Amino acid sequence: MLTENDLIITKHAQEKMHIEGISVSQIIEALERGSKYRQTDGLLAVHSYYSVAYKIIGAKYLIKTVFTNG
Numbered sequence: 001m002l003t004e005n006d007l008i009i010t011k012h013a014q015e016k017m018h019i020e021g022i023s024v025s026q027i028i029e030a031l032e033r034g035s036k037y038r039q040t041d042g043l044l045a046v047h048s049y050y051s052v053a054y055k056i057i058g059a060k061y062l063i064k065t066v067f068t069n070g
């Protein structure tokens with residue numbers, strides 16, 4: 001099970017979280033339960049009405065951005 005300590009959230013992702021109203025717990029839920037798609041530079045987790053673009057670096061998840069789908 002992931003925790004907030006497993007995440008590295010970029011400044012851009014923090015700003016998008018605030019704008020889109022997406023919480024850290026929702027990011028963790030997307031990483032654990034969402035559909036994963038390989039991207040050019042990382043992965044995309046799609047869950048419910050939002051998506052999380054991230055990269056795995058060692059044991060940490062670098063959260064690059066978040067956005068609502070649609």
